[in-house]
Amino acid sequence: MSLIPLLVAVPAVTGLAGYVARDLRATVPSAASTTTVAPSDHATRTPHRPKVEFFNLAELTNTDAKGFVRQVERFHVEPWGLYMARAVDGPSAHYLESWLLPGLSLRTTITRRNPAYHRARDYRLDIGEFTQVGAKRWKSVDHYLGVVVRRGRSAELLGVDDLLAAHAAGLIDTALAHRAVEHATAVLDGLAAHDHCVEDWLLSRGITLTWL
Numbered sequence: 308m309s310l311i312p313l314l315v316a317v318p319a320v321t322g323l324a325g326y327v328a329r330d331l332r333a334t335v336p337s338a339a340s341t342t343t344v345a346p347s348d349h350a351t352r353t354p355h356r357p358k359v360e361f362f363n364l365a366e367l368t369n370t371d372a373k374g375f376v377r378q379v380e381r382f383h384v385e386p387w388g389l390y391m392a393r394a395v396d397g398p399s400a401h402y403l404e405s406w407l408l409p410g411l412s413l414r415t416t417i418t419r420r421n422p423a424y425h426r427a428r429d430y431r432l433d434i435g436e437f438t439q440v441g442a443k444r445w446k447s448v449d450h451y452l453g454v455v456v457r458r459g460r461s462a463e464l465l466g467v468d469d470l471l472a473a474h475a476a477g478l479i480d481t482a483l484a485h486r487a488v489e490h491a492t493a494v495l496d497g498l499a500a501h502d503h504c505v506e507d508w509l510l511s512r513g514i515t516l517t518w519l
Contacts, residue, residue: 352468352469352471353472354469354472354475354478355469355478356473356478357435357448357449357451357473357479358372358449359372359446359449360372360446360449361444361446361447362382362389362391362407362444362445362446362447363444364382364384364389364443364444364445365443365444367379367382369391369393372449377393377396378393378394379391379392380392380393380394381393383517387410387513387514388406388407388408388409388410388437388514389407389437389439389445390405390406390407390517391404391405391406391407392404392405392519395418395419400418400419400420401420402418402419403416403417403418403419404416404419404518404519405417406516407437407445407447408437408509408514409437409438409439410512411493411494411509411512411514412434412435412436412437412490413432413433413434413435413437413494414432414433414435414437414447415430415431415432415516416430416432416433417429417431418431429456429457429458429505430455430456430458430505431453431454431455431456432453432454432455432456432505433449433450433452433453434449434451434453434466434487434491434494435447435448435449435450436448450470450483450486450487450490451466451469451470451473451487452464452465452466452467452470452487452488452490452491453465454491454494454498456498456503456505457503458503458504458505459502459503459504461503462494462495462498462499464491464495470487497511
C-alpha cells in the first residue's frame, strides 16, 4: 500500500485542505511511477518515531516526549477531553495550556511566550492519538502533522516532511499515515469554514474550550 490513493482523494475536499494534497503530492511519485520519493528535503529528513507523552492526573505530572517529568498546575476533564496547564522551562515561553481531544485526534495548545519571543500565532493544533489508559492516566502519541493557526487570518500545515520520512523508514504504517492526513484535512477544512477561529469550529462540533 502507498499514500497515493488518499492523495488522489484529498483535492476533492474544499477549503485549505487542498494545501495538504499539494504538499504531499509534491513528494510522492505518480501512480504510473515505480520510483520512490525523489531526492529533496523530505528524503534527507532524519526520521523519528512518534513522540509519546503521559499525563498523570493523580500525581499532577506530565511526562514529556523526552522523558522529563513536568509538574502540572491543573488538570480538568470534560466529556470531550482533557485540559492541562503547566509552566514551561526555557527562555522563549513560560506557560502552556493544552486540550487533548480524542474524538478529533487533536491536541490544541496555547503557549504563553515571553515578550522577546513573541510570535504571530494563536494556536498549535497537533494531530495524534489521545487516549485514557487508566483511571487517572492519559497518553498521547503524536502523528507528526500540526497546524499553526492565526485567528481570523490563516492556518499553516507543518510536519509533512516528518510524516513522509517516518513512513518511508517503516516507523509508521500506511494506515497511520492515512489517518494523519485525513485528520489534518478535516482540521484545515473546518477552520476554513469558520474564518480560522478554533473556538467557533470546535463549538460546531459540540466542544467548548476554556482557558486561564
